[in-house]
Amino acid sequence: xxxxxxxxxxxxxxxTNKKSLKCEQHLGHxxxxxxxxxxxxxxxxxxxxxLEERVENNSVPSRFSPECPNSSHLFLHLHTLQPEDSALYLxxxxxxxxxxxxxxxxGPGTRLTVL
Amino acid sequence: GQNIDQPxxxxxxxxxxxxxxxxxxxxxxxxxxWYQQHAGEAPTFLSYNVLDGxxxxxxxxxxxxxxxxxxxxxxxxxxxxxxxxxxxxVMDSNYQLIWGAGTKLIIKP
Numbered sequence: 001x002x003x004x005x006x007x008x009x010x011x012x013x014x015x016t017n018k019k020s021l022k023c024e025q026h027l028g029h030x031x032x033x034x035x036x037x038x039x040x041x042x043x044x045x046x047x048x049x050x051l052e053e054r055v056e057n058n059s060v061p062s063r064f065s066p067e068c069p070n071s072s073h074l075f076l077h078l079h080t081l082q083p084e085d086s087a088l089y090l091x092x093x094x095x096x097x098x099x100x101x102x103x104x105x106x107g108p109g110t111r112l113t114v115l
Numbered sequence: 116g117q118n119i120d121q122p123x124x125x126x127x128x129x130x131x132x133x134x135x136x137x138x139x140x141x142x143x144x145x146x147x148x149w150y151q152q153h154a155g156e157a158p159t160f161l162s163y164n165v166l167d168g169x170x171x172x173x174x175x176x177x178x179x180x181x182x183x184x185x186x187x188x189x190x191x192x193x194x195x196x197x198x199x200x201x202x203x204x205v206m207d208s209n210y211q212l213i214w215g216a217g218t219k220l221i222i223k224p
Contacts (some may be wrong), residue, residue, distance in 0.1 A: 004157070042119065043202070043214040057212070090157065101146060101165075102210065106157035 002026055003108035006091050009111040012113045013081065021110050023091030032074040032098055033104065034066060037088040049074060050096070081114045088112070117141045119215035121203050122205050126221045127193055131199055135218045143196045143208020149177055149188045150202040152217065161188070161218045190220075 048056035
């Protein structure tokens with residue numbers, strides 16, 4: 001595997017379900033990101049991890065819970081979601097997360113539908 | 116507040132030239148990025164500008180004017196595969212990327 005991978009690619013869940021999204025980067029980067037992408041809206045940054053420490057949490061509801069066990073893996077745990085949470089969830093990584101030029105490399109995303 | 120504006124949708128003809136504009140108002144500036152995103156795929160990096168002027172990379176060029184809070188992406192010799200969304204993003208004083216909503220580019224034969 002190369003680049004940034006995400007699983008699953010598609011997920012349909014009920015409002016009472018618990019599920020997790022997984023992201024893995026094979027680039028040796030130190031920072032990882034979760035974004036939410038809704039139709040015709042800007043990418044919304046949800047969480048940033050740098051060297052496995054969370055450095056940014058943009059007021060995301062507690063029904064979204066991130067986990068970064070090491071610099072290569074990032075999870076987003078989901079529980080009691082709402083229909084408005086249906087969106088494309090993108091994971092990205094960059095060499096550094098705390099300053100300077102930072103080209104971000106994106107995974108293909110997980111298309112989430114909440115019924 | 117911070118804001119990135121770009122047109123929602125543009126249409127162009129195969130073989131032609133198209134310019135996609137981006138204006139921004141952010142708290143600080145540490146560079147501007149352009150990304151390409153095909154439907155159902157990951158955004159991929161196209162260009163980065165931090166100084167005023169034009170950066171050319173093959174058929175794609177990106178221009179920046181920091182005093183005007185303005186950038187454009189210029190695509191030449193358009194091909195059908197250039198049909199995609201083009202995302203403008205500015206890195207603010209906290210090195211956080213502020214994203215525009217993207218411009219959907221439709222290429223017609």
